Amino acid sequence: MRVFGVDPGLTRCGFGVVDGGPGRVVRAVAVDVLRTPVDAPLSVRLHELYDGVCVWLDRYEPQVVAIERVFAQHNVRTAMGVAQASGVVALAAAQRNLPVEFHTPSEVKAAVTGSGRADKAQVTAMVTKLLGLKVAPKPADAADALALAICHHWRAPMRNRLEEAQARAAELARVHKAKLAEAARRSGS
Amino acid sequence: MRVFGVDPGLTRCGFGVVDGGPGRVVRAVAVDVLRTPVDAPLSVRLHELYDGVCVWLDRYEPQVVAIERVFAQHNVRTAMGVAQASGVVALAAAQRNLPVEFHTPSEVKAAVTGSGRADKAQVTAMVTKLLGLKVAPKPADAADALALAICHHWRAPMRNRLEEAQARAAELARVHKAKLAEAARRSGS
Structure with a gap:
């Protein structure tokens, strides 16, 4: 599976494409x-970002797009710009029928470092190590985008297993309910 | 001038097209x-909203798009969804080379009611009156979109005059500075 990780932003938006292999193997395909x-006006910046995302989606053809979930930050204006940026990234993915998943910063940190409160240096160090890179990806937004993609690779199977288990439980409940209804109908007739 | 006002949102997004006439005359063209x-997944909702905005932009051909500026609200998740929605609206406008302006809720309320703290009923009542509508636009998001467009019509000339005055002041300062430099050069030589 190929994942396109995006650390959204207008001033700097991190892009990272990561392929998953057997087990926990991950391989960096591209980062920028x-x-x-x-x-520039906000709308023009969003347009430039959208065009850039479209180029990457069409060039690398990922199967899924993972975007960092934005939370209210210290600076409300910045948080809103980041949210708007993540909106146009999600749009570009949806226009290509690609699923989009959002991961919180702490989920991403926990996935690659084991701690949801790891700092940027630790995330960059682990991303460099896990992907077997010769040099650390820079700036932090680039490393974050790769970390997001890795996080998605490792969380997706767990999430899928959970969803399958839930679907099985729902099916069992349905069958059980049908049997009860059948038993009630027979005893009543 | 024709303004397309948008009250952004995913559950309900208000669209209002308003033409401006001489003086303060405004006329409703469309509202929905x-x-x-x-x-539906967030990315799919953004895609549907984007397609809807594109249809309206191409059908009504406004000269400018006015969007409500999002602020951090009680519910962070809702605020982020609204910001993402406003991002795809701004993108659709930028793709058509249309200028996009953001107005805060209090600017909009002040423009149509005279008070930045007016309630929804007051805004709807004034929008109905100012546009000479026979029935009040519903729901509130529709009235808000029209109010945004009216706000833009009335604020834009003021903003343009302010910008012109600032440009004139900057030019005067430049000329004055050049004269001072010339005088200093002459007295020095």
Whole structure:
């Protein structure tokens, strides 16, 4: 499976494409940071970001897009810009019928370092190690995008197993209910 | 001038197209609310909203798009969804080279009612009156979208005059500085 990880932002947006192999093997395919001009109108910046995302989606053809979930930050204006950026990334994916999953920063940190409160240096160090890179990806947004993609690779099977278990439980409950109804019908007739 | 006002949202997104005439005359062209399925994935909802916005932009051909500026609300998740929705609306406008302006809820309320703290009923009542509508637009998101467009019509000339005044002041300062430099050069030589 190929995952496109995106650390959304207007000033710097991290892009990371990671392939998953057997077991926990992960391999970096591409990584970069897209910048949009700080002095341009917001709508123009969103347009540039959207065009950049479309180029990456069409070039690398991932099966899923993983985006960092935005939370209210210290700076409300920045948080809103990040949310708007994540919106156009999700749109570009949906236009290609690709599933989009959001992961919180602490889920991403926990997935690659074992701690949801790891700092940026620790995340970068683990991403470099897990992907077997010769140099650490820079800036932090690039490393974060790769970390997001790795997080998705490792969380997705767990999530799928959970969903399958839930579906099985729901099916068993349905069958059980039907049997009870059948028994009630017979005893009544 | 024709303004497309958007009260962004995923559950309900208000659309309102308003033409401006001489003086403070405003005329409603179209108003509606677009809904996206609550149980659909976020990216699919953003895609549906984007397609709806594109249809309206191409049908009504506004000269400018006015969007309500999102602030952190009680519910962070809702605020982020609203911000993502506003991002895809701004993108659709930018793809058509249309300028996008954001107005805060209090700017909109102040423009149509005279008070930045007016309630929804007051905004709806004034929108109905100002546009000479026979029935009040419903739901509130539809009235808000029209209010946004009216707000833009009335604030834009003021903003343009302010920008012109600032440009004139900057030019005067430049000329004055050049004269001072010239005088200093002459007295020095």
